[in-house]
Amino acid sequence: MSAPAPERTTGGPQRSEYSLEIYDGLGRCAATFWEYVLIMRDYCIEKTDGNFSGNLFGYLTSEQTLGRKCDPKRFAxxxxxxxxxxxxxxxxxxxxxxDSVDPSKQVLMLAHFKTSVKDGVAPRMYIHxxxxxxxxxxxxYIGKHLSNTMTS
Incomplete structure (x- = not known):
């Protein structure tokens, strides 16, 4: 018998809703999301070093910045x-x-990275x-596509 998914005190989907293992047993989504993490790391380095002052989308579309990038269409x-x-x-x-980010310990995360559609799941990584x-x-959040007009 498995333990129940932990409760969350903040918004967002429950743990059982976003397991990608059943959709992506080979880990392709995980590899893609890891690449996005490395891209965000390089973006942070560029900002910290003073080489770039814009936002993440600006970094992805800039030809003057160093570091990893992905197709800007993969980021909303x-x-x-x-x-x-x-x-x-x-x-x-x-x-x-x-709480160092927000005293309520939660923020509305609208920015997200996209993977390709996997059996209609279209996994996403939401960031702040x-x-x-x-x-x-x-x-x-990392998991299947959250609710919108196409999923509801």
Whole structure:
């Protein structure tokens, strides 16, 4: 008998909803998401070293920055108006961060990286870029596509 998924006190999907193992047994999504982590690391280094002052999308589209990059089409800076205006869908994207980022210990994460569609799951990695505050990027969610007009 397996243990129940832990409860979360913040918004966002429950653990059982976002396991990708059943969709991606070979780990292709994990490899793609790891590449995105390395890209975000290089972006943070460029900002910390003073070589770049823009946002993550600007980094991905800049020819003057060093480091890893991906196709900018794989990154969305925000969500559609339909997602932003739907309270249930917004709540799914209210994800945990340290209180050094926000006293409520959660922020609305609309920026996300995309993988290719895998059996209709279309995995996503939701992030919060706090490079101008704590100097870090926070990953709030990795898993199947959250609710929107195409999934609901």
């Amino acid at each position: 800076q925000t969500e559609s108006e339909s997602v932003k205006s739907n309270s249930k869908w917004r709540k799914e994207r209210l994800l945990p961060v340290p 870029d706090d490079t101008t505050g704590t100097g870090k990027i926070y990953i709030g």
